[in-house]
Amino acid sequence: MTFVTKLSFESGDRAVLEETVEDLKRTVERKGAECKGPHASSPEHARVQLYKRLAPGDQFSPWEYTVYGRRLEIHGSDDVAREMVDREFPDSIHVEVEVDRKKPLGHGRE
Template sequence: MTFITKILLQSGNRPVLDKVVSEIRSTAERKGADLRGPHSEPPKRIRVPQYKTLSGDEGQQFRNWDYTVYTRKIEIVGHNGVSRRVAEMNFPPGIRVEVELEQVQGMGKA
């Protein structure tokens, strides 16, 4: 049985995100793991309204808060030790991490 660890990384700070992705890549290469990615999605522009009062009166509004979110997706096939090491990393503030573990069964005997 093979496990695929899917890692989703998001941040508004692109240089820090790229540094984290490089650390994951070098860890996987050093340990000989099968790494797929990183795959980049187009940056997502987020616009958040900011109100001067709690009532949400649109006439009493500051400028919208605009920011960009960058996303990278990585998959580690097999090699549970590398997957565990990556999942336990201390990520810098501002990095959002999702780790999903998928079990894949071979086409052999049942």
């Protein structure tokens, strides 16, 4: 049985996101693990209303920002995946990790 480690990254700083994900991919491949991605998600645009007081009324101009996303998968190589997940990432990047267990083709249900 093999494991697939799925990493999802989100950041408002596109340059730092790209650099971090590409560095991670190069490191995984250099260590001999299979890496798929990075896959880009459509950027999400957000708009936040800012009020001058706690009560409704006067507002500042809304704060607008874009969130960029990337996904990366590490197949097998659990030790490499664990090492990559334990890395320090920049504070501007939000990282989520999901681990899936894959059964070989033709393997029956338990």
